Amino acid sequence: MDKITQDQVKHIIKLANLQIPEEEIGKFQTQLSAILNYFTILEKVNTEKVEETNHVTGLSDVFNPDGNAPIQTFSQKEALKNSKHSNGKYFEVPAVISKT
Amino acid sequence: MNLNNLTIQQALSGFKNKDFSCVDLASNCFSKIKRHDNQINSFITLNEQNALEEAKEIDNNYQNRPLEGIPIALKDIYCTKDLKTTAASKVLTDFVPQYDATVVRKLKEAGAIIIGKTNLDAWAHGASGENSDFGPTKNPWDLSKVPGGSSSGSAAALACDMCMASGGTDTGGSIRQPASFCNLVGLKPTYGRVSRFGIIAMASSLDTVGHFTKTVWDSAKYLEATAGHDPLDGTTPEVKVPKYTDLLYKKTNIKGLKIGLPKEYFVKGLDSQVENITKTAIKKLESLGVEIVEISLPNTEYGIAVYYIIMSSEVSSNLGRYDGIRYANDRSCFSDEAKRRIMLGTYALSAGYYDAYYKKAMKVRTLLRQDFSKAFEKVDCIATPVSPTPAFELGAKQDPLQMYLADIFTAPASLAGLPGLSVPCGFTKEKLPVGLQLLGPQFREDLLFQVGHVYEQNTDWHKKRPELV
Numbered sequence: 001m002d003k004i005t006q007d008q009v010k011h012i013i014k015l016a017n018l019q020i021p022e023e024e025i026g027k028f029q030t031q032l033s034a035i036l037n038y039f040t041i042l043e044k045v046n047t048e049k050v051e052e053t054n055h056v057t058g059l060s061d062v063f064n065p066d067g068n069a070p071i072q073t074f075s076q077k078e079a080l081k082n083s084k085h086s087n088g089k090y091f092e093v094p095a096v097i098s099k100t
Numbered sequence: 101m102n103l104n105n106l107t108i109q110q111a112l113s114g115f116k117n118k119d120f121s122c123v124d125l126a127s128n129c130f131s132k133i134k135r136h137d138n139q140i141n142s143f144i145t146l147n148e149q150n151a152l153e154e155a156k157e158i159d160n161n162y163q164n165r166p167l168e169g170i171p172i173a174l175k176d177i178y179c180t181k182d183l184k185t186t187a188a189s190k191v192l193t194d195f196v197p198q199y200d201a202t203v204v205r206k207l208k209e210a211g212a213i214i215i216g217k218t219n220l221d222a223w224a225h226g227a228s229g230e231n232s233d234f235g236p237t238k239n240p241w242d243l244s245k246v247p248g249g250s251s252s253g254s255a256a257a258l259a260c261d262m263c264m265a266s267g268g269t270d271t272g273g274s275i276r277q278p279a280s281f282c283n284l285v286g287l288k289p290t291y292g293r294v295s296r297f298g299i300i301a302m303a304s305s306l307d308t309v310g311h312f313t314k315t316v317w318d319s320a321k322y323l324e325a326t327a328g329h330d331p332l333d334g335t336t337p338e339v340k341v342p343k344y345t346d347l348l349y350k351k352t353n354i355k356g357l358k359i360g361l362p363k364e365y366f367v368k369g370l371d372s373q374v375e376n377i378t379k380t381a382i383k384k385l386e387s388l389g390v391e392i393v394e395i396s397l398p399n400t401e402y403g404i405a406v407y408y409i410i411m412s413s414e415v416s417s418n419l420g421r422y423d424g425i426r427y428a429n430d431r432s433c434f435s436d437e438a439k440r441r442i443m444l445g446t447y448a449l450s451a452g453y454y455d456a457y458y459k460k461a462m463k464v465r466t467l468l469r470q471d472f473s474k475a476f477e478k479v480d481c482i483a484t485p486v487s488p489t490p491a492f493e494l495g496a497k498q499d500p501l502q503m504y505l506a507d508i509f510t511a512p513a514s515l516a517g518l519p520g521l522s523v524p525c526g527f528t529k530e531k532l533p534v535g536l537q538l539l540g541p542q543f544r545e546d547l548l549f550q551v552g553h554v555y556e557q558n559t560d561w562h563k564k565r566p567e568l569v
Contacts, residue, residue: 012446012450015446016420016443018431018442019430028439028443032444035408035440036444036447038404039408039409042406042460042461045463045467047460051466054462056292056542057335058337059292069331072332074199081196082428093425
């Protein structure tokens with residue numbers, strides 16, 4: 001049985017904002033199924049009283065001192081430099097609210 | 101004279117004695133690139149004009165900075181101001197960063213000359229160099245083989261003496277494995293030892309910024325320049341940066357040092373030549389006074405699953421920023437491997453699956469870390485093979501899962517945030533290089549350098565070079 005269905009793959013594609021042609025979905029479904037199936041090896045491990053590792057540095061609450069934060073700013077021109085969707089002053093984004 | 105064949109140590113000495121100029125050295129590197137890179141494909145972008153101008157300025161006013169005049173190539177995942185940075189992906193074909201990564205700034209302040217940006221598996225997703233959107237890089241030792249990945253171009257370029265050192269990143273083995281495949285010294289620093297600011301992010305709890313060099317001394321010298329706390333990267337602890345090169349000469353005696361051999365790393369699936377070469381290297385260390393101790397890292401078999409769940413989850417988040425609005429082409433330009441990892445990660449983090457995958461992986465990660473902590477109570481460092489096989493044929497691994505399983509020896513140390521050094525330790529009958537991996541406790545790069553340096557001084561592997569036609 002496939003670990004993941006085509007419908008689930010389509011749902012993930014939507015969540016991840018990817019564009020994948022219809023004819024390739026089967027291929028990804030097969031590959032993802034195999035990988036997810038491999039991951040079930042972790043079901044063997046007893047992690048009942050085990051804490052999660054979020055990170056390995058041991059650091060917490062890392063702040064910059066007040067008034068001493070490193071300043072890194074771009075000019076408006078620099079900020080827009082790499083955009084293919086700009087009117088020279090702002091970034092142009094897809095409409096979030098429709099006009100009707 | 102082929103100045104580009106020198107090590108950093110030799111070049112710095114040569115500059116001091118005025119044996120040759122920085123322009124001479126940089127020009128030699130560019131000649132080598134022009135002669136051979138059409139066969140190897142290690143560079144995406146060259147910085148020739150700027151590099152030669154900088155070299156000329158340095159010749160006019162040599163200031164004795166730590167890496168002054170040294171030509172360095174950087175993996176095209178490091179943001180370099182005004183120099184195109186692509187992550188080897190069609191998504192970023194025209195991206196020109198407005199700033200330097202902290203590591204780039206530090207290398208420039210140390211006087212290094214950035215000669216170009218090297219090829220990689222796109223977004224650092226891969227272990228062969230074949231996932232680049234700009235064509236695969238070839239292994240200079242055998243052009244039908246992969247150089248390893250994801251820092252494929254950085255390894256291949258240095259192996260051909262196209263530069264004197266090269267910068268890479270290592271998230272699950274992407275410096276250690278290509279170093280092993282290309283006969284180089286490759287350092288994966290402790291997580292947090294080197295700033296990740298300005299490095300295109302892959303997996304934020306795993307990414308490290310390391311480098312390739314021809315010798316261990318060179319590696320130590322390079323780390324002196326790049327390591328250190330950075331206020332722009334909140335995951336860099338305030339741990340002092342020792343003068344690693346000084347320590348190399350102070351601690352030349354490795355007698356009595358305990359090196360652990362984890363039994364789980366010497367199992368079925370390990371190529372017999374790799375096993376023999378690695379064991380011979382370990383016997384050599386024993387003859388130099390080291391005590392070999394058999395240890396166990398019992399959760400090793402879960403390392404790949406834990407790594408791929410956590411890494412792809414973090415990748416799915418980090419690649420979310422490429423929406424084509426503020427920069428980059430649109431998301432349809434992602435190639436298959438990036439799409440796969442984004443989908444895997446999105447699934448593992450999604451409602452209903454988060455506990456079974458991501459949360460579970462984070463718990464097993466703790467067990468893997470504990471394996472190493474317990475081992476380091478008994479031994480000073482750990483020695484293992486780097487990869488189950490030597491460099492494989494281009495096109496040999498079509499199945500993504502088969503490619504992932506090759507990270508078995510490098511991924512666990514990444515999950516624990518440990519430093520790892522790969523040093524040349526021999527060649528197969530087919531004349532392919534093999535590296536020895538040394539792992540240490542967090543922030544103990546000095547130990548790895550110490551052992552690696554003594555081993556190197558007593559062997560000749562690192563002096564060999566590939567023959568290019």
